[in-house]
Amino acid sequence: MSDLANRNERSFIRVALVAVAMFGFGYLLVPLYDVFCEITGLNGKTGRVDAAEVAKRYEVDESRLITVQFIANNNLGMPWEFGPSVATMQVHPGKVYTTSFTARNPTPYDMVGQAVPSVAPGKASRYFNKTECFCFNNQPLAAGESKDMPLRFIVDPHMPKDVHTLTLAYTVFDVSRQVAMK
Amino acid sequence: MSTATATHDDHHDHGPAKGLMRWVTTTNHKDIGTLYLLFALVMFFVGGAMAMVIRAELFQPGMQVVDPQFFNSMTTVHALVMIFGAVMPAFTGLANWLIPMMIGAPDMALPRMNNFSFWILPFAFTLLLSTFFMAGGGPAAGWTLYPPLSLQMGDGFPFMIFALHLAGISSIMGSINIVVTILNMRAPGMTLMKMPLFVWTWLITAYLLIATMPVLAGAITMLLTDKFAGTSFFSAAGGGDPVMYQHIFWFFGHPEVYILILPAFGIISAIVPTFARKPLFGYSSMVYATASIAFLSFIVWAHHMFTVGMPVVAELFFMYATMMIAVPTGVKVFNWVSTMWKGAMTFETPMLFAIGFIIMFTIGGFSGLMLAIAPADFQYHDTYFVVAHFHYVLVTGAVYSIMAAAYYWLPKWTGNMYDEKLGKMHFWISTISVNVLFFPQHFLGLAGMPRRIPDYAVQFTDWNVISSVGGFVFGVSQLMFAYIVFKCIRGGDKATDQVWEGAKGLEWTLPSPPPYHTFTEAPQVK
Numbered sequence: 044m045s046d047l048a049n050r051n052e053r054s055f056i057r058v059a060l061v062a063v064a065m066f067g068f069g070y071l072l073v074p075l076y077d078v079f080c081e082i083t084g085l086n087g088k089t090g091r092v093d094a095a096e097v098a099k100r101y102e103v104d105e106s107r108l109i110t111v112q113f114i115a116n117n118n119l120g121m122p123w124e125f126g127p128s129v130a131t132m133q134v135h136p137g138k139v140y141t142t143s144f145t146a147r148n149p150t151p152y153d154m155v156g157q158a159v160p161s162v163a164p165g166k167a168s169r170y171f172n173k174t175e176c177f178c179f180n181n182q183p184l185a186a187g188e189s190k191d192m193p194l195r196f197i198v199d200p201h202m203p204k205d206v207h208t209l210t211l212a213y214t215v216f217d218v219s220r221q222v223a224m225k
Numbered sequence: 226m227s228t229a230t231a232t233h234d235d236h237h238d239h240g241p242a243k244g245l246m247r248w249v250t251t252t253n254h255k256d257i258g259t260l261y262l263l264f265a266l267v268m269f270f271v272g273g274a275m276a277m278v279i280r281a282e283l284f285q286p287g288m289q290v291v292d293p294q295f296f297n298s299m300t301t302v303h304a305l306v307m308i309f310g311a312v313m314p315a316f317t318g319l320a321n322w323l324i325p326m327m328i329g330a331p332d333m334a335l336p337r338m339n340n341f342s343f344w345i346l347p348f349a350f351t352l353l354l355s356t357f358f359m360a361g362g363g364p365a366a367g368w369t370l371y372p373p374l375s376l377q378m379g380d381g382f383p384f385m386i387f388a389l390h391l392a393g394i395s396s397i398m399g400s401i402n403i404v405v406t407i408l409n410m411r412a413p414g415m416t417l418m419k420m421p422l423f424v425w426t427w428l429i430t431a432y433l434l435i436a437t438m439p440v441l442a443g444a445i446t447m448l449l450t451d452k453f454a455g456t457s458f459f460s461a462a463g464g465g466d467p468v469m470y471q472h473i474f475w476f477f478g479h480p481e482v483y484i485l486i487l488p489a490f491g492i493i494s495a496i497v498p499t500f501a502r503k504p505l506f507g508y509s510s511m512v513y514a515t516a517s518i519a520f521l522s523f524i525v526w527a528h529h530m531f532t533v534g535m536p537v538v539a540e541l542f543f544m545y546a547t548m549m550i551a552v553p554t555g556v557k558v559f560n561w562v563s564t565m566w567k568g569a570m571t572f573e574t575p576m577l578f579a580i581g582f583i584i585m586f587t588i589g590g591f592s593g594l595m596l597a598i599a600p601a602d603f604q605y606h607d608t609y610f611v612v613a614h615f616h617y618v619l620v621t622g623a624v625y626s627i628m629a630a631a632y633y634w635l636p637k638w639t640g641n642m643y644d645e646k647l648g649k650m651h652f653w654i655s656t657i658s659v660n661v662l663f664f665p666q667h668f669l670g671l672a673g674m675p676r677r678i679p680d681y682a683v684q685f686t687d688w689n690v691i692s693s694v695g696g697f698v699f700g701v702s703q704l705m706f707a708y709i710v711f712k713c714i715r716g717g718d719k720a721t722d723q724v725w726e727g728a729k730g731l732e733w734t735l736p737s738p739p740p741y742h743t744f745t746e747a748p749q750v751k
Contacts, residue, residue, distance in 0.1 A: 047409060051334040054405040062397050062435050069443025069473060073458060076469045118462070157462045165536065216462030224455045 081169075093174070101137040104200040108133050111198070114212040115144060121217045122150050123184070125158075128191070136200040139174065144213065146182065147189035155183045155222045158213045167209055170202035178213065181222060240741045249344070252336035253741060254321045255638075260343050261318025262631075266707065268310035268350065269624075273700050275303035280662075280696035282679050283689050296679035297365035302353065304368035308485065309392040310350050312619070315627045316488040317342075317399045320427050322638065324403060326732035326739065327421045329412025329748045334405040342398035349391035356381025356388075367677055369474055370445065372459040372467050376452050386449050393438045400431035400438075407431075412731070414750035418509065421730055425512050426491030429519045433480045433487070436523075441477040444470060468533050475526035483522045485619060487515060489586075489626030490557055493579050495730070496633050497561050500576035501568030502727040507560040514553035521550045531602045540599040547597035551590065558587055573725075574648030578629035581656050582622060589617025592667065607677075610670025616663045621656075628655075628706065635710065636724045640738035641717035647709050654702040661695030 111134055113127035124147040134140050148154050158178040162168035173179075177192035184190060198209070241247050241256065248260060278299045282290045291299070321339065325332055333339050356363045361379010364370065378385070407428045411420070420428075447458040448470070457463020459470045490511075498505045505511065527535060527543040535543075561583050570576070592614040596602055605611060636642050665688035670676075674685045681689065720737040731750070735743050 050409050051405050054408055055335060055401060058401045058404050058435060062401070062439050065436050066439035066443050069440040070447075072440075072443075072473050072476065073447075073469065076466070076472060080466075159461045159464075165534070214461065216460075218462045221455055221457070221463060 101197060101200060103135055103137040105135055107136050107200075109136060109198055109202075109206070110134075110208045111196075112208065112210045113142070113144070114210060116212060116214040118214055118216045121156070121215055123148055123154070123156055123215055123217075124189075125156075125213075125215045134198055136198040136202060139195055139197045141193060141195045143191050143193045144177065145189060145191050146184060146215065148184035148186060151186045152219075153183065153185045154217060155181050155219045156215045157181050157218045158215045161212050161214070163210045163212070164206065167202055167206045170199035170206075171209060171211065172197050172199060181218060250340070252332075252340050254325050254333045254336070254339065255739070255741065257333075257339050257343050258318045258320075258322030259638075261314045261321060261346075264343070264346055265311050265315035265318060265627075266710070268306050268314070269703070270707070271350075271354070272303050272306035272311055273703060275299045275306065276696065277700050279303065280693040280700075283681070284693040285690075286681050286683050286686055288680060291679070293679045294362060294365055297367075297677060298357070298363035300677050301364045301367055302357075305353065305364070305389075306350070307619075308368065308481075309389070309396075310346070312485050312623050312627070313392075313396055314346060316427075316430070316485075317396065317403075319423075319488065319492070319627070319630055319634075320399075320403050323634065323732060324406060324424055324427060325410070326735060326743060327424050327730060328407065328410065328415050329731050329744050329750065330406060330410035331742060331745045331747075333402050334410055335402045338398050339402050342395045342402065345391050345395040345398075349388045349395065352384050352391065353388035356384050359384070369471075369478065370448065371474075372448060372451065372470050375448060376459075382452060383449065386445050389445055390442055393442050396434055397438050400434040403427055403431040404435070412744070412747040412750050418512070419750060421491070422494035422505065422508070422511055422515075423488065423491030426487045426494075426515050429515050430484050430487045433484050433519055433522065437477040437480040437484075440473060441481075444473040444477065447473075468530075471530045471533060472527070475529045476523075478529065479526040480519075480522040482615075482618075483518055485623050486586075487518070489582065489623050490515060492626045492630045492633075493561060493582055496575050496579040496629055497564050497583075498729070499633075499725050499727040500573060500579075501565045501570050503564055503568040504729075505560065506563035506566075507556070510556055511560055514556040517553040518550060521546060521553075525550065528597055528599075528602070531599050532606045544597055544599040548594060551594055554590055558583060558590075573632075574643070574645060574652055575629045575633035577649065577652040578625050578632065581652065582625040582629060585617055585621030585625070585656075585660075589614055589619075589622055592617065605670060607675055608670035609666040609674045609676055612676050613663050613666035613670060616666070620663070621659055631706075631710065633725075634732075635713050636720035637732060637735075637737050637739070639714050639717075640720055640736075641713050641715075642720050643709050643713040643717065647705060647712075651702060651705045651709060654705070655699060658695045658698035658702060662692055662699050663695075665689075665692045665695075 111132045113130060113132075115126045117123060117125060126145060128143045128145055132140060132142060144158075146156065160176070160178050162171045173194065173196045175193060175195040177194065182190070182192065196211075241253065242250070248256065251257060251260075278291060279296065282288075282296050282299075321333065324330075354363075359379060359381040361381060363381060364375065364378055364385045366375035366378065376382075407420070407424060447456070450456040451458055451460055451465075457465040459465050459467045461467065494505055494511060525543055525547045527539060528547045531540060531543070572580075592610065596605055596611065596614060632643060632648055669685055669688050669692070672685065674681055722736055723733045724737060725733075731744075731748060732739075734748070
């Protein structure tokens with residue numbers, strides 16, 4: 044009978060290890076999801092390129108003109124006044140453009156904001172690259188302060204031909220608490 | 226564990242210990258099965274009471290009975306209690322009682338862990354229900370606990386998460402026990418392909434649980450650290466993504482809904498042959514169908530989230546994969562019907578519930594196919610159509626199978642026949658009222674009534690009134706079930722060993738009620 048007890052114990056350990064491994068797999072899904080989104084361009088996550096590499100990587104396509112629209116949103120409970128300085132731009136793929144968003148903190152408190160970008164249509168998002176963006180970092184704003192935040196971007200000439208309009212949306216989140224916690 | 230099995234075996238002639246401590250310290254599979262089943266029955270009424278609050282509020286448009294926040298916590302906790310507190314423990318209780326008797330084993334393989342996995346549950350649900358008395362109230366973000374809404378819960382948030390952790394640990398331990406028992410403790414000659422289907426479906430269910438409950442544990446731990454430890458798994462501000470929660474949750478959630486139905490398939494496959502007096506049609510195809518459903522359950526999760534903005538290719542993949550599940554499920558329904566074909570059928574209460582299951586579960590399956598059509602789902606998503614669908618598969622599916630099982634095996638467990646007349650009354654009142662309750666919800670959903678909302682536009686009033694009336698009748702008629710079970714435990718006509726004329730299987734070779742320890746000498750299976 045102790046033979047059976049041994050077998051039971053071995054089976055128990057084996058099956059319990061599966062359970063532990065699956066707990067790890069749950070966490071593994073997080074980086075897998077990010078990789079998956081990056082490859083497929085799901086979620087409208089945008090690319091980032093080094094300013095020095097732009098000239099090497101892209102050729103300007105003067106024959107194509109693309110409309111880029113800018114949208115700004117506030118996450119629930121975020122009191123900043125936040126918006127693009129121009130609503131739309133006409134751009135040639137392969138050429139670097141500069142624009143900006145403005146933000147003002149109307150509250151009597153010092154706050155930290157974080158803007159999160161998203162590009163529609165999703166299939167074009169990975170062809171929209173930025174060399175400089177206020178969304179790369181947290182943006183602190185003192186009480187009543189306002190700021191002009193620059194954005195430099197380039198549209199990849201390899202973008203699918205049927206895309207004529209890109210929409211870049213920023214949502215600004217209040218991360219004061221999270222920053223204070225760190 | 227080794228000591229538990231060994232000492233357990235040294236003294237096999239005694240009966241149960243005396244007094245209440247018997248139930249606290251027991252390692253006997255029959256006692257633990259009884260505890261699970263009684264716990265499930267209590268939780269069934271707790272969750273049912275919450276459903277009554279929901280139907281009372283929805284009886285009329287406008288806010289009448291409770292405030293919206295409390296209504297939302299009713300829908301949320303009703304689901305959590307029914308899934309994790311009623312249906313899953315009921316199936317585990319049946320597994321505890323029946324699997325050792327069906328495979329000719331003296332007990333479960335790991336009896337002490339068995340005791341532990343049951344006794345975690347009352348603590349888990351005390352924790353969960355205690356959140357109603359905390360600042361901010363009970364969880365109110367739906368049982369799926371999507372962030373960011375679920376993160377806005379009050380002081381009860383960590384209590385709810387820990388309650389789910391405990392319930393998850395309990396069912397993982399229960400499942401490990403079932404897997405080890407089935408793999409190691411079968412009587413000589415009981416090959417895998419000779420096992421009763423209830424044992425087969427539970428073996429596969431246990432693997433599903435072991436593979437997915439830890440993923441849920443991970444997801445809710447991420448919620449916990451997002452709220453309290455400054456991580457941002459699901460917070461866009463910190464680079465996370467709330468949609469990712471939905472993917473992780475439903476990676477658990479879809480296998481979970483099959484965890485709630487596969488043991489039911491096993492029960493129906495036991496009952497239908499008995500009362501049709503014919504062997505089950507297509508035994509091996511039943512086993513393969515169960516295994517295919519289990520496999521497919523891992524690759525269809527995103528059909529719960531067609532509207533989050535997926536690429537068309539993904540929508541198509543999840544749509545076709547989901548529809549594929551109808552094939553093995555259809556095999557099962559076909560086999561049950563073929564088993565009944567030209568059988569010498571009688572319609573005792575377990576058979577009535579089994580036939581009710583087959584018909585109404587199939588209705589729920591068909592509305593599931595409608596929901597699987599991605600373009601159509603954009604219309605049905607988060608409406609009462611979804612509510613009608615999953616209540617057809619869970620109430621007239623899972624719950625009906627549990628009731629069928631209770632009526633079928635109660636005479637074996639207690640040695641007494643239940644009151645057949647009351648049982649039949651219970652079946653007919655339940656079946657009529659449950660259809661009055663849930664069928665109109667299909668119409669409400671197609672007309673656009675959203676789920677999880679305490680108020681609705683006036684044009685939805687009529688069907689809601691009908692649905693609520695059905696709900697109250699169904700709710701009250703379940704008290705009959707509790708009474709019938711109670712009466713049967715207390716006494717009744719003596720049951721024979723075989724109980725049912727057509728019953729086949731090792732458990733029917735034992736006396737009714739079976740002695741405290743059975744199959745201490747393994748039977749020989751031909």
